[in-house]
Amino acid sequence: MRILVVGGGTAGTILANNLARRLAAETRSGKVKLTMLSASDRHMYQPGLLYVAFGQMTPDQLYRDQAGLLEPNIEFHVDPVRQFVLDRKQVKTESGKTYEYDLLVIATGSRIVPEETPGLVEGAETFYTEAGAVRMFRRLREFQGGRVAVAVGVPHKCPIAPVEVMFSLHDYFKSRGIRDKVSLKYYYPINRIHTIENVAKWAKPEFDRLGIEYETLFNIREVDPVNRILKSEEGIDVEYDLLIVIPAHRGMEVIERDKLGDGGWIPTDRNKLTMNGRDDVYVLGDTANLPVSKTGSAAHFQAEVIAENIASIVKIGAPVRDYDGKIYCFIEAGHDRATYAMFNYMNPPDLKPPNKPMHWFKVAYNQMYWTSVRGLL
Amino acid sequence: MSEVKVVDARNTFCPGPLMELISNMKHAKVGDVIELLSTDSGTANDVPEWVRKVGHEMVGTEQVGDTWHLKVRKAK
Numbered sequence: 001m002r003i004l005v006v007g008g009g010t011a012g013t014i015l016a017n018n019l020a021r022r023l024a025a026e027t028r029s030g031k032v033k034l035t036m037l038s039a040s041d042r043h044m045y046q047p048g049l050l051y052v053a054f055g056q057m058t059p060d061q062l063y064r065d066q067a068g069l070l071e072p073n074i075e076f077h078v079d080p081v082r083q084f085v086l087d088r089k090q091v092k093t094e095s096g097k098t099y100e101y102d103l104l105v106i107a108t109g110s111r112i113v114p115e116e117t118p119g120l121v122e123g124a125e126t127f128y129t130e131a132g133a134v135r136m137f138r139r140l141r142e143f144q145g146g147r148v149a150v151a152v153g154v155p156h157k158c159p160i161a162p163v164e165v166m167f168s169l170h171d172y173f174k175s176r177g178i179r180d181k182v183s184l185k186y187y188y189p190i191n192r193i194h195t196i197e198n199v200a201k202w203a204k205p206e207f208d209r210l211g212i213e214y215e216t217l218f219n220i221r222e223v224d225p226v227n228r229i230l231k232s233e234e235g236i237d238v239e240y241d242l243l244i245v246i247p248a249h250r251g252m253e254v255i256e257r258d259k260l261g262d263g264g265w266i267p268t269d270r271n272k273l274t275m276n277g278r279d280d281v282y283v284l285g286d287t288a289n290l291p292v293s294k295t296g297s298a299a300h301f302q303a304e305v306i307a308e309n310i311a312s313i314v315k316i317g318a319p320v321r322d323y324d325g326k327i328y329c330f331i332e333a334g335h336d337r338a339t340y341a342m343f344n345y346m347n348p349p350d351l352k353p354p355n356k357p358m359h360w361f362k363v364a365y366n367q368m369y370w371t372s373v374r375g376l377l
Numbered sequence: 378m379s380e381v382k383v384v385d386a387r388n389t390f391c392p393g394p395l396m397e398l399i400s401n402m403k404h405a406k407v408g409d410v411i412e413l414l415s416t417d418s419g420t421a422n423d424v425p426e427w428v429r430k431v432g433h434e435m436v437g438t439e440q441v442g443d444t445w446h447l448k449v450r451k452a453k
Binding site for chain 1: 385386387388389390391392393395397399400401404419423426427430431432
């Protein structure tokens, strides 16, 4: 059986490693061939970008060589996909090669699209890319006081990041002794300060206690970078001195180009994690249009389910597990405290008060990730 | 030509029904209708509040069993 994994991010890498160990005997005997295609020879720990934006990590600490993360029985090629030809069970790549498969896994991820909002590239800082996070840190260091506005595009990866950046901004300016010269205001798309009700209930009194202001039902329409004005779809204009934006995301271009899903998100069965209408194509991570957060945690738990199911298909001819929507997200509540949100499709998270040990656990996880992505943790 | 698109946001806490609606509305054309399915009772109030504020049009609100069906037409 030829199993082809497209995408070497968190989702694809955890899945491929987990599967490679489950099918070690089958790959040795030649019964199974496991191949991964990725657009990059490097793997980035994306949650680290928030720390780069506050000078707590440097960009080089976020990367490892992708090949070194993979089990030896995975054939790895840096060769971005140019076209999915699902009716012929083929994937064509930029190098001109054609890969044939019996089972395909699509984990191509997402990308920010700030260029789709007028003025955003020129007027706003963001920490969702390496260059953006470094630039944001420089702007923060230069900032001596004024109005800081933080706004959130839709849809976006890592839904906890908007509240985390507010707590980090508060602690950052406090540590520089200029918090009293900075007004922090948060603009959120829906009518509470976080989409998860229990996170909103927890964060609101924390914002109030720290003097963080907020406005809800605010969706970014455009930015006037010359006059430093942020404008919303709802008709509100906001003046700012420093604008930080969590930009809107799309799936990868090849997904849209091949009409696999609107916005680059592939319609996916929420329990089986197969592409709708195609049992030979699995989809996970940001690429899936599932009603769950686009985060590494979702990708991790989905990868475990798919790996177990593909291994079971090889061994007994049928999948054995459903994905229940499980997600576990750390929530940094500043530079020395954290909490977490654990939930699934049916059960909302029950947030505990932030504490220092949970923050230390998160700091440790920033290194443990490299064990996690190898499919060991 | 205008389309009706169904967005199934039942049994989800994140990103949640209203966020799913906003996301899908961005890529819709003026005149398109999105039918949002939600099992969150708060959605029946949250969606009309946003639709009114942003200037789209509520076409219908109906509860069938545990599921709310909210139809919204993109107006701008």
